[in-house]
Amino acid sequence: MGLTKTYKDGTTPTVCIIGAGFSGMCAAIRLQTQLNLKTYTIFELEPELGGTWWSNTYPGCACDVQSIIYQFSFEPNYEWTKTFAGQQEIWEYQRRVAKKYNIYEKIRFSTEITRIEWYESLQQWVLDWISRLTGETGQMQADVVISGTGPLRLPQIPKQFDNFEGPKWHTSQWNHDFDLANKRIAVIGSGTSAIQVVPAIVDKVKKLEFYQRSATWVIPRDNPKITAFWKFLFKYVPFVHFIFFKLAYWNREATLRIFSTKWRDVFSRRFTMFVAWAHRYWQVRDNQLRKKLTPDYALGCRRVAVSSDYYPALSKKNVNVHTAAIVDVKGKTLTLNDGSKQEVDALVLATGFRVQDFVAEGFVIGKNKCDLSKAWGQAPKTYYGIATAEAPNMFFILGPNSVLGHNSVLFMIETACDYAVMAISHMMEKNLSSIQVTPKASKDFGDEVKEKMKGMVWSTKCTSWYKNEQDEITALWWSSCTHYWWRLRKFRPQHFSVVPRSKSAAVHM
Template identity: 70%
Template sequence: MGLAKTYKDGTTPTICIIGAGFSGMCAAIRLQTQLDLKTYTIFELQPELGGTWWSNTYPGCGSDTTSVNYQFSFEMNYEWSKTYAGYQEIWEYQRRVAKKYNLYEKIRFRTEITHAEWHEDLQQWVLDWTDHNTGETGQMNADIVFCGMGALRIPNIPKQFDDFEGPKWHTAQWNHEYDLTNKRVAVVGSVPAIVDKVKKLEFYQRSSTYIMPRKNANISAFWKFLFRHIPFVHFLYYKLTYWGTEFTIQTFSTKWRHAIPRRFAMFLAWCFRFWQIRGKKLRANLTPDYILGCRRLVVSSDYYPALVRKHVSVHTKAITGVKGQTLTLSDGSQQEVDVLLLATGFHVQDTLGEGVVIGRNKSDLAKVWVQGPKTYYGITFAETPNMFFLLGPNTALGHNSVLYMIETACEHAIMAIAHMMERDLSSIQATPKACKDFVDEVEEKMKGMAWSSDCNSWYKNKRGTITALWWSSCTHYWWRLRKFKPQHFTGVQRSKAPTTHV
């Protein structure tokens, strides 16, 4: 049997989608193509769609996942120019897909959802929004909400740099109006693509990292022709790339049976570092003191070459003082610079502000989240009926394309909505037991993974619990969610729900 596409009385739910990045786009497209639903509105804070790939435009920005895997499986692109696409090409792909499915007609740009609260009596979410173009505010009642806000959206800007008096910005807020040519530039983190422009580059290493080589080859017109006109060629290339990447999950396992792939990866990283960095002191400073995989691997072939340039200084001491345009380190040394660039990451663990999402029994999701999010496969909370997260807790990856995870979670949410309409339910929510069982399993499985070792990373919350990553392969995640399991959910019949509206 196919998926139910309407309630028994022929009506359909009203749906709110928060965010117009890959997650929000996937939700909108699958609602259209699988349920014939167009009763949705997308709210996007930025003036354009794209999410991460609209906001991040710093030099050299691009995907560290191969292009063929970094696309929707239902909307293949045969025209990628390189093995690893840059941000501009990814964003253009998103725009083409959005235009094909008429998503622009459904998006309210520069409009922020400031508050979302579940009303049990209405069996609906009531969402407050603000239009930042006009200042107008309003409310929307939605039967279902998709949260596709993403984790890499709120820049982490350390307070210690507030006193810097020169030009400064985070990589996610790149100032394209400022010319870095012949400037003395300080970078906290890494932006190797600017090395040829600047007069002097002061590189402040937050922590050493494992670097894997990346051969970003051009994809020739011949291969593009084959991909487009001989579908099996592209299908084979896609599958070989996907499965080749899938098997690298073993690299992050600390179990003895995975020792060979893990040791091989460490050896490859060592060889690459030894080959690229000839100076013993610099090589020692760039050698990680934690096990491979504890923090995110960096796939780059221009990182090391940038650091050995004569006009680049690598600093490993902590920055202890900022005054005017001078940075002081813990060893007493000082560097005066013209510009400060912050590649200091994002607020991953606290993407929701307090009071923004209020679920059942007035539970504040931000407070629930900070204690350790108990979700059903990262898709929904027991406290949030009819709300589905895409790329939610414990669904990010350290080895493969997150778009596969987004699609899998979206497919499961679609099945849940179809189940609601088939059973004539006004709401559906995961049971506390199903959520607890999932989180307990994740915590147990993470004990055998490198991410749980003794180092700090954005994968962990303040308690040291891994809340960002899925512990296994993408295929395993899909296998778990390939069927909707009603026994893990409870619902409310529409006939028993109040009929009043606000």
């Protein structure tokens, strides 16, 4: 059966989409193309769409997933210039897609949603907003809210660097006005952003002080250019692009074995560890430096990085790699717990994001005046990361336990958006004013996640943004993308409670 596209009276729900990154864009496109629904508005905090790919403009910023699968399945891009696309190219792809589907006209830019509250009497959400440009405030009533804010949006900026008196910035807020030439630069952090930044700036600076809390597992990345010949084949020869898309997708799916601690997957893990070891041994000839760059935790417990220029960059003469902890910051001087001090001109904070802060306190007030942040605490309770029992008619894209460690998150985004569309269609078909996942369905999913994570390397001993303070994995989906799609390929009304639409309900066009 097809999707129901209107209520019986011909109306459609009013939908508010928060965020205009890949998640918000996909939600808008799916509402348009699958339901022909145009009664939606997108609120975007920034002056442009793009989300992560608008904000992160640091040197070397690129995707660590192959370009051919880091795109919407329904909107293939035949013009990628490299196997792993850079930030600018990904953002330009987003803009092209947005223009094609006329999304720009539906976005309220530089507008922040400050509070969302569910009103049972209205069977609607009331959203408070403020314009960053004018300070104007207002409210919007919406039947449905789709949150596409994404997990990598709130920079993690340690308080200890507040005392630094020189220029400092997070990688997601890069200061392009600062001239790096002939400067002493400190890079704090050794995650994916740092691994991309360091090679991009090392030859520009006079001295680079690199501060590493713990080493990262790094595997080589081959990033050849995509020639005009291949672009022609992808665009004009039937099935060529589709075949390469599927090959890349299934190759990524197969890497899930690397993150399993089960005996049957030992060979895959050991082989990948050997590749990482050989890569490090070949590129880092200095024994002392190599020891500093050798991880002391299981491969995959933290995000595995892909780079072929990171180790050579750290081996350069103008780079110092520090593993001692920073204990004091005064003026422009950093003091470490080994007694050493370094004076630098600027700080680059590659310190990651506050991924565990899924919802701010007081931001979402759900059913029965429930503050979603307090209800979740450090362990969010959701249904496949998409819905929660405390918030009727609210859908999360890339919500808790739906981010990936092995494949393209755009697949997960599309799957979650399709499920939200099916739920909205079900509302219209059954003439419902609200729909919410049952506490049991949410609990069953949470219990399954906890059990399945016991067999995954993410649960082993290390510090990562995948975990909460109780060492529970709250960010990642535990299985394959295909498994996630299979679970959500059909809408399951038995997992939801509903409220019928009142005859006196307000009509929204």
